[in-house]
Structures are given as C-alpha cells and as structure tokens.
Amino acid sequence: IFSCGADKVGMVWDAEAGERIKKLSGHESFVNSIRPARRGEQLVVTGSDDCTARVWDVRARGWASKLEFKYQVTAVTFSDNASQIFCGGIDNSIHCFDLRNDSKPVYSLVGHANTITGVAVSPDGSHLLSNAMDNSLRIWDIRPFVSQRTPDRCTKVLQGVTHGMEHLLLRCSWSPDGKSVASGSSSRMVLVWDVFTGALLHQLPGHKGTVMDIAFHPKQPIIASASTDKTVFLGEI
Secondary structure, three states, X not given: OEEEOOOOXXXXXXXXOOXXXXXXXXXXXOEEEEEEOOOOOOEEEEEXXXXXXXXXXXXXXXXXXXXXXXXXXXXXXXXXOOOEEEEEEOOOEEEEEEOOEOOOOOEEEXXXXXXXXXXXXXXXXXXXXXXXXOOEEEEEEOOOOOOOXXXXXXXXXXXXXXXXXXXXXXXXXXXXXXXXXXXXXXXOOEEEEEOOOOOEEEEEXXXXXXXXXXXXXXXXXXXXXXXXXXXXXXXXX
16 A cells, blocks of 8 residues: 655555555655556655655665656656656646656646646556546547547546535546546545546445545446545445
8 A cells, every 4th residue: 555645755555464664755845646556666656745756666765766847746657567657736737757768758748727636547558547626637648659630649528527625636547447437526426437438427426525536446346435524435336
C-alpha cells in the first residue's frame, strides 16, 4: 500500500502485516499524489506542492530522479511500462516525461481549463484518463504514434462530475476491462461512464460528503469509494 499526505513524505506499507516498510523523505511541502509502477523495477513516483515530482526506487535510499516545475504538482502516474511519467498540476496541463531523458517534456496534454486533480493509465496502457476542476474528465491517446484525427491526443471529454468550493483532489479510475471509467464528485455520487460512447452509466448515491477516490474490483462488478464523510463504500454496478 502506498500513501502520502501533508507530512511531506510518501509511505510504503506491508498490506498483510499493516506495518510501514519504507518512508520516502525529501519533499519540502505537502505530497499530493503517489503511484507505483505496474511492473518491472520497484519504482514509485510522487508529486508535491514543492513544485517537484520525484521518482523513487524502493530498494534504495533517497530519490532517484527529480523533475522541477513552476507550479504545484497535484497528480502523477507512470506509463504502462514505467518508462514515462505523467504529471498534472495547477497549470491545467499534463506533462509527459521520459525517464531516460527527463530534461524536458516529451509532450504536454493541453485542454483542461483548471487544475488537474487525478490521472490514470488504461489497463492496456494506450490511453490516459484525467480529472480536473473544470468539471470534466478527458481521455487522451498516449500511444507513440497519434492519429491525424486527434493531433492534440484528446479522444473524449466526459461531463457530469462536479468539483465543489473545497477544491479537493478528486481522483479517477479505469475498470479492469478498460470499457468504463469512474470518478468521485462533490455531488456525493460515484459517477461511471462508458469509455466508447461517453455516456454517463451510473450515479451511485450513499455518501454524505464529497467522494474523493474510487477503485474497481479486479473481477467482480463492484466499485469501492472513499469520501470526506470518513467512510468507504462498496457498491455494485
């Protein structure tokens, strides 16, 4: 389990023993986002209010790579093979960096009109889902070669999510089969969309506060949601 927060550190936990096994220290302000690599080396990426994103090797001391930005970094994730990282922040854009040469972005995904609050790579690694305070989610084509029909890489804009005056970092998630995506919302609902049509499929009620994060069950039609009401719900879809 990976966690981060206002104490300026990232944490790696043993899920079975419930014990901390690694403390990622080095950031100078709140750590807003943390994400491990799906496969390969034991890498973790973090994004912080100190205007940096840092890559860590869990087996080593200190950070392995540091990316510096002009603005706070609010959402980070690895590409499918962990050769690239995607960093979103209060500049309303998502920047892709190649870890083999991180001196400048490979490209930037521009289209959101407010702070990026969440990013997630699709199960097959071909697309990136982003959530932002402009009350929309976007799906981006992140394959190496992009169709001329989508030169800006944006393939879909999903509407229905609401970000309240609290300006919380609402996350987003893909279903295991890549056919659906979900997001939390200040409307206290869990929202689920069809990836191909963009239609809003489900609005799951129950929470009494903003829904911050969601996760699909790997095999069953169940979605977990965490809220500012201090509860975690399991809902069937």
